[in-house]
Amino acid sequence: MIEAAFAALGTLFTPSTLSFVLLGVGVGLMVGILPGLGGTVGMSLALPFIFGMDPDQAIALLIGIAAVVHTADTFPSVLLGVPGSSGSQATIMDGYPLARQGQASRALAAAFFASMAGGVIGAVCIFLVLPVARPMVLAFGSPELLMLAVLGLSMVGILSGDRPARGMVMAASGLLLGAVGAAPATPFYRFTAGNLYLYDGIPLAVLALGLFALPEILDLLAKGERIATEGTQPARGSVLQGLKDVLASKWLVVRSAVLGVGVGFIPGLGGSVVDWISYGVAARTSRDSEGFGSGDIRGVIAPESSNNAKEGGALIPTLLFGIPGSGATAVLLGGFVVLGLQPGPRMLTDNLDVTLLIIWTLALANVFGTLACLSVSGLVARLARVPAARLAPFLLVIMLVGAYQSTRSWGDLIAFLVIGTLAWFLRRADYPLPPLLIGFVLSTSVERNLFLSVERYGWSWLGHPGVLVITAMTVALTWGSMRVSKRAEQR
Amino acid sequence: MNARAIAVLLTALFTAAAAVSWTFPPRARVYPMWVAIVGAALAALTWLRAPRSETVSGPTLSEIARYLWWIGALLVTTGILGLPTASALFAAAFLKHEGKAGPGASVGAAIATGVGLLVLGAALDLRWPPALIDVTRLLGLS
Numbered sequence: 037m038i039e040a041a042f043a044a045l046g047t048l049f050t051p052s053t054l055s056f057v058l059l060g061v062g063v064g065l066m067v068g069i070l071p072g073l074g075g076t077v078g079m080s081l082a083l084p085f086i087f088g089m090d091p092d093q094a095i096a097l098l099i100g101i102a103a104v105v106h107t108a109d110t111f112p113s114v115l116l117g118v119p120g121s122s123g124s125q126a127t128i129m130d131g132y133p134l135a136r137q138g139q140a141s142r143a144l145a146a147a148f149f150a151s152m153a154g155g156v157i158g159a160v161c162i163f164l165v166l167p168v169a170r171p172m173v174l175a176f177g178s179p180e181l182l183m184l185a186v187l188g189l190s191m192v193g194i195l196s197g198d199r200p201a202r203g204m205v206m207a208a209s210g211l212l213l214g215a216v217g218a219a220p221a222t223p224f225y226r227f228t229a230g231n232l233y234l235y236d237g238i239p240l241a242v243l244a245l246g247l248f249a250l251p252e253i254l255d256l257l258a259k260g261e262r263i264a265t266e267g268t269q270p271a272r273g274s275v276l277q278g279l280k281d282v283l284a285s286k287w288l289v290v291r292s293a294v295l296g297v298g299v300g301f302i303p304g305l306g307g308s309v310v311d312w313i314s315y316g317v318a319a320r321t322s323r324d325s326e327g328f329g330s331g332d333i334r335g336v337i338a339p340e341s342s343n344n345a346k347e348g349g350a351l352i353p354t355l356l357f358g359i360p361g362s363g364a365t366a367v368l369l370g371g372f373v374v375l376g377l378q379p380g381p382r383m384l385t386d387n388l389d390v391t392l393l394i395i396w397t398l399a400l401a402n403v404f405g406t407l408a409c410l411s412v413s414g415l416v417a418r419l420a421r422v423p424a425a426r427l428a429p430f431l432l433v434i435m436l437v438g439a440y441q442s443t444r445s446w447g448d449l450i451a452f453l454v455i456g457t458l459a460w461f462l463r464r465a466d467y468p469l470p471p472l473l474i475g476f477v478l479s480t481s482v483e484r485n486l487f488l489s490v491e492r493y494g495w496s497w498l499g500h501p502g503v504l505v506i507t508a509m510t511v512a513l514t515w516g517s518m519r520v521s522k523r524a525e526q527r
Numbered sequence: 528m529n530a531r532a533i534a535v536l537l538t539a540l541f542t543a544a545a546a547v548s549w550t551f552p553p554r555a556r557v558y559p560m561w562v563a564i565v566g567a568a569l570a571a572l573t574w575l576r577a578p579r580s581e582t583v584s585g586p587t588l589s590e591i592a593r594y595l596w597w598i599g600a601l602l603v604t605t606g607i608l609g610l611p612t613a614s615a616l617f618a619a620a621f622l623k624h625e626g627k628a629g630p631g632a633s634v635g636a637a638i639a640t641g642v643g644l645l646v647l648g649a650a651l652d653l654r655w656p657p658a659l660i661d662v663t664r665l666l667g668l669s
Contacts, residue, residue: 067651081652201573202530205537208566212544212559219555226555227547250598257594257625258586426628429621432598433614433640437653440610444654449602457595464585465530483558 037388041163044392047092048400056093057397060100061404067101068108068120070438075105075121075347075364077441083371091375092393098371099397102364103155104405106343110147111409111416114140114336115263116431118249124343125473126315128248129195130328130335135263137331140417145278146333147340148406148413150289153282154341155402157293158300158348159395166391167384169301169352176302179497182485183506184302185478188309190510191316195329195470202467207475213238214479221487233447241442242451243476249435250456251463256424263420263427274417275410281333288318288334289341296342300349309481310346311339312474320513348398355383355391534574541567597621609661611648611668615641 047053060082067078078101086094109120110127117132119125127147134143165172189207196203216227217237228234256263282289292314299310318338319328328335353359354369358379372379383391419427439452459469489497497503528536541563548560597617604613619637622628628636645668647653655661 070647070651077651201569201576205534205566205569205573208541208562208569209537211562212541212566215559215562219551222552222554224552224555226551226559227544254591254594255586258590423626425626426622428594428625429618429636430640432601433618433644436601436605436614437610437644437647440656441653446606446656449605449656453595453598453602460591461528462533465528465533467530467533486558487554 037392040388041392041396044389045396047389047393048096048396052090053092053096056096057100057401058404060097061104061401061408064101064104064401065108065405065408068105069111070120070434075102076367078102078105079364079367079371083367083374086371086374089375091377091390094371094375095390095393096397098368099394100401100404102347102368103344103398103401104408105364106340106347107148107151107155107402107405107409110144110151110340111413114143114147115416115420116249117252118435119244124311124339125244125470125477126311126339127336129315129470130330130332133329133331134333134336135417135420138420139274139331140263140420141274141414142277142281143333143336144413144417145275145410146281147278147336148409149279149282150292150337150340151344152402152406153289154293154296155344155347155405156399157290157341158297158345159399159402161294161297161345162348162351162398163392163395165297165301166352166355169356172301175502177492177500177502178485178488179493179500180502180506181302182482182489183503183510184299185309185481185485187506187510187513188313188474188478189482190514191312191474192471193514195312195316195474196468199466199468203471206462206467206469207471210472210475210477211479211482212475213243213472214476215483220480220484231447233443233445233451236443237480238451238455238476239442239448240477242439242448243455244473245435245439246452246455247459247469247473249431250452251460253424253428253431254456254460255463257428260423260425262423275413278333282337285334285337288322288338292318292338292341293345296345297349299342300346301352302349309474309477311343312477314338314342317513344402348395351394351398355379355394356381529577529580531574531577531579534570534577537570538567538574541570597625605656605658607659609658609663610655611641611644612662613658614644 048057063081064075064078067075067081079098082097082101086097089097105121106124109124110131112118112120113124113127114131114135117128117135119128131143131147134140192203192207193200196206214237216234218225218235225235295314295317296310299313315328315335315338318334319325322328322334325332347364350365351368354365356379358369369379377383377387377390436449436452439448442448462472463469493500545560545563545567548556548563551559601613601617604616607613608616615637618640619633622636623630623633641663645663648655655663
């Protein structure tokens with residue numbers, strides 16, 4: 037396998053393959069930086085072009101895109117408090133407060149280094165885990181997936197700050213909003229009022245943009261402020277500081293990346309929850325965690341390490357079983373079919389060279405993506421100093437464009453405006469919005485897996501070993517965070 | 528609208544959702560109905576616990592209303608002229624009136640926004656909302 041790995045590395049470093057990696061990285065960064073567009077869109081863009089391409093080059097292009105979307109999506113998350121894609125939702129929790137404190141460059145640099153480390157760790161993990169991953173993937177059935185979703189929901193406590201009851205109300209609102217549209221267990225459309233737009237449910241990008249972007253921009257405009265309310269740090273020192281922050285939190289990076297790979301390789305759970313889980317785990321298990329939510333750099337490092345690592349994890353079920361672990365890998369699967377590759381256990385025997393090329397590309401694209409983002413981060417961070425009235429028209433246009441790409445109907449734009457206005461009222465009355473988003477993200481997973489578990493196992497699934505282990509983890513993390521909160525209150 | 532008023536509204540919405548869920552077929556009913564019932568209970572609890580008068584911080588509705596009108600105007604113009612043209616006009620007008628930018632900067636922003644969107648649209652195969660008179664399409668630019 038080591039010889040094959042070196043041969044794949046040689047293939048990657050041929051000028052033609054390398055140029056396609058760079059092209060993929062460029063497209064991935066461009067897609068990532070636009071709020072509302074994610075890896076799935078980026079991969080879909082490239083798919084029509086790979087017909088007839090050399091498989092090595094096509095794979096370099098596709099993996100190059102997938103690897104760096106979650107690196108570039110940090111820009112809107114940190115600078116605007118708007119999730120750049122589904123994988124960078126939790127980054128806004130501390131990234132945006134840091135930008136408001138004039139530390140946007142530091143937050144961006146830390147995020148990019150953490151993303152790179154996470155991506156490389158993800159690639160190493162696939163290399164190590166791939167030969168033994170098959171039984172691990174098969175061990176996750178619907179009961180275990182349901183309990184993982186419950187573990188994700190338990191993060192609401194962390195995300196609610198000092199308003200736990202309001203946080204739970206918001207989480208319930210998210211769970212209910214997630215039930216709009218087609219029911220997973222039966223052909224029936226719920227809460228649509230006959231409106232065709234709602235038949236497929238509310239798109240995640242529209243909801244996230246409406247919840248976070250519009251209220252923030254409206255407030256900035258009304259106050260006549262800039263994003264950075266305090267003095268801005270010089271970019272060069274901040275990049276170094278960001279690197280130091282990541283090095284100081286090296287075990288957090290490793291832990292979050294491994295968590296990202298773990299969540300990523302469970303098909304069906306989806307990448308939209310991994311950053312929340314790693315953020316919650318970091319907030320609950322780190323020392324002096326009182327600063328989480330108000331500008332703790334570890335709150336940026338943890339989700340950014342895990343969301344890039346997740347792409348590696350999501351490749352495991354894709355390669356071994358042909359089961360996509362995320363939207364982007366679903367499109368990648370389509371790419372494999374176009375290239376005449378058949379995902380399955382034979383990817384480790386007959387197509388080992390392709391598999392190893394994927395792993396190397398993943399690692400290298402993460403490095404390229406980080407270098408590219410770092411080179412422009414200082415310039416982009418200056419946007420935080422521009423008065424809102426001069427920045428807002430461009431941001432609003434970008435957000436409308438991003439929102440419209442969700443289903444490409446007028447409903448996206450109207451929903452964006454309605455959700456944004458309602459979110460402004462909720463925010464003003466001190467209702468925490470992140471729990472609403474996490475409830476929404478997990479709603480389908482909770483309902484579908486609860487239905488499947490009860491249909492398949494009755495209530496005996498509650499005794500499954502995996503269920504018990506995840507329940508114990510949920511209880512331990514919740515109890516741990518309550519203890520930390522109590523200690524903080526006593527101090 | 529303060530926290531108490533929102534809690535009342537949410538309690539009413541959750542209760543209505545629970546009642547509507549009751550009319551769904553059994554397999555579509557269980558999950559939303561129970562989420563709505565729990566949500567209604569939690570919202571009622573928040574309502575009871577919320578102080579009668581709570582100081583709310585930040586801008587008022589009247590202060591942000593002006594900007595909501597701007598966004599509404601952008602959407603209406605988009606429906607008439609198409610997104611790239613409407614965005615260019617919006618950027619120029621907003622910068623001129625709200626950003627106090629000079630005429631040169633406003634025109635420059637309009638051109639940059641329009642051209643930027645067309646280039647981005649072509650590169651990423653983006654789609655624009657349908658419009659009554661799609662100016663860029665009439666000019667063969669998109």
